[in-house]
Amino acid sequence: MTKETSPQSFLSQELLDILRDPTDGSPLVLDESQANLNSPTSEKSYPVKNGIPRFVEQEHLSSFGLQWNKYEVAHDDEDRATFTAKTGMELSDLNGLRILDAGCGGGRYCKVAAEAGGIVFGADHTTAVEKASKLCSHLDQVRLVQADLKHLPFEPESFDFVFSIGVMHHDKDTRAVFDAVARMVKPGGKYSVWLYRKNQWWQEGINSGLRKITTRMSPEKLEPWCRLGAWLGGIPVINKTLNKVVNFSNHPNWENRVCDTFDWFAPAYQYHHTVDELQSWFKEAGFEQLKILPPEKTGSFYRWCYDHNLLIGSGVNVQGTKSGENQADNKPS
Structure with missing residues (x-):
């Protein structure tokens, strides 16, 4: 399931089948030039650039497009370990699953999931999708879109597994992003989310003061x-x-x-959350069998600091299964 060509300049039929107009949910049609996706109902048109449908501009998230395109931060072994820790999914369980990476950035985890046999759809609000396209250029089963996570251009309940690692807290409304992405999960499918953890009051105060300057x-x-x-x-x-x-x-x-x-x-928005808060979102969105995922790092001092909310930049991490009938019969697409 690999290819030797440069990043694909065409849209796969599988991507076309699942794409929807984010404004009204209607199917999209690729024009003859393969340069635009058109909606017959809303009459909207979305450009396709370098083989990637573009539904938004970068807006307040432009710093991410800059950083992911500038820096080389992918490390295969580390990325696989981080993926497993922050999603709660073993790589051996991904084969054949239809997977959504919500906020894929430069594509590190798209690559991990696809190399493990997943059929991966990556969505990001920024031009980081271009870096992701290059990183995953050897993988046929990675499809990318530049889109707002609150208005994803996909058919709801289309994915066996959805994950978002360190992204949602950079929107002005973390909960709205969580709920919008949650709608993409099939009944019986799994959903894993990692958000920044709320630290001690004095750490939050220092951070807020500094970020008022740096942003x-x-x-x-x-x-x-x-x-x-x-x-x-x-x-x-x-x-x-x-x-x-x-x-x-x-x-x-x-x-x-x-x-x-x-x-x-750099980011304009940055919000910090608690485990109880994140768990409540899962429950209210119709998820059960919730698992609080432990941090990737170990060590008694590290865990003491983590448990006392002293580690700036650490996360709250939960996986849930979407409730619904026939969960036991849920099978990969």
Whole structure:
């Protein structure tokens, strides 16, 4: 299920079959030039650029398009481990499943899921989909769209497994994004979400104060500060103590540290949530068999800090199964 060509410039029939006009849910028709998707009912037209349907512009999320296209942060072994930890799904369980990566960014987890045999649809609000297309260019079963997660251009209840890792909290209404994406899950399908965790009051206060400054900075002015954070993230002791006060990444890789720190301070919106809050959303959206997924890292001191909400940038992570009839008979598409 691989290909040797460059990123595809055509739309697969499987993508065309599932695409819908995000304004009214009607099927879309690809014109003869294959340059536009047209809605016969709303008369709207959506461009197809580099083989990717574009339903939105980047808007307030432009910093993500910049960071994912600029930095090289994919690491195969690490990405597979992170995917498993943050979705609660074993790679061996993905074969043949129709999967949605809601907020795919540069495509790291699209790649992981597709290489494990999943039929993957990635959606992102930004031009990061172009980076995802390049990263997944060897995989036939990855389809990408640039779209608003609150108005996804897909038929509801079309996916066996949906996941979103570190994305929804960057919208002005995290809950609205959660509910919109939840509608994409089939009855009996699984849904995994990772959001930023709410920290101690004093950490939240320091972070909010700093972000009032950094979110007004241009990327060119912000990046040197992120490089300073990346430098601090490479210094032993400091990279495990000072970053509990002011967030900066301590990832082993320099480029990841710069990207992660930029990812924290650049976005216009950033909201933090609790496990109880996220679980309540799952229940109200009709999900059951909820699982609170533990953090990927281990160690007694780490877990103590995690349990006391002291780790800035750590997450709340839940998986649920969508309720409905015939769950036991739910099979891959």
